[in-house]
Amino acid sequence: MSAAKNEIPKDAFVITRRFAAPRELVWDCYTQEKHLKNWWGPKGFKMLKCSLDFRIGGVFHYGMASPNGQVMWGKWVFHKIEKPHLLANTVAFSDVDGGITQHPFAPVWPMETYAETSFEDLGAECGITLVWEPGNATPDQIQAFTDAHAGMNAGCEGTFSQLDTYLKTL
Numbered sequence: 001m002s003a004a005k006n007e008i009p010k011d012a013f014v015i016t017r018r019f020a021a022p023r024e025l026v027w028d029c030y031t032q033e034k035h036l037k038n039w040w041g042p043k044g045f046k047m048l049k050c051s052l053d054f055r056i057g058g059v060f061h062y063g064m065a066s067p068n069g070q071v072m073w074g075k076w077v078f079h080k081i082e083k084p085h086l087l088a089n090t091v092a093f094s095d096v097d098g099g100i101t102q103h104p105f106a107p108v109w110p111m112e113t114y115a116e117t118s119f120e121d122l123g124a125e126c127g128i129t130l131v132w133e134p135g136n137a138t139p140d141q142i143q144a145f146t147d148a149h150a151g152m153n154a155g156c157e158g159t160f161s162q163l164d165t166y167l168k169t170l
Contacts, residue, residue, distance in 0.1 A: 011142050012133040013149050017160045019126045021167040023119050026126040027084040029163060029170075030117070036060070039166035043158030049096075056081060060089075061098045072104055080116075088116045090135060108144040110137035130156065 029035040037050035048063040060076040073094040080088035092100045103109035112135045120127035134145040
């Protein structure tokens, strides 16, 4: 990803957030199954399954149910782990067995996207910057990804809100 060189791709979705917790704790919440199962996902969704093999080439596989009962599966594959400041992974929708599937609501969505999450040490706080972009996508898939930025912002804000609430319990 070019974001590592401080060049954000024009089609990328970027969001930043500060948490009232030290970077090491926020990193642990992102990289340990015992924490992820308590906060990951859009607000109102229930975690059905959470498994994590945290290593280069390892997978975070999860299933969630929406408030109306719609079940969705997701999968990350880790490409870069630089503790405690950077995670890079592909992101895809999946099936219960971890096979990559099409987005359940957006048939033109890229089959895989790429995310880099950086964790900034701000003393008693941690800043997160997520740079997320389409991967190996057609022009129509890139457009679908770009058109979805507002919804992605809402989803990330809900997820980050859950992380913020969870951090307060630790």
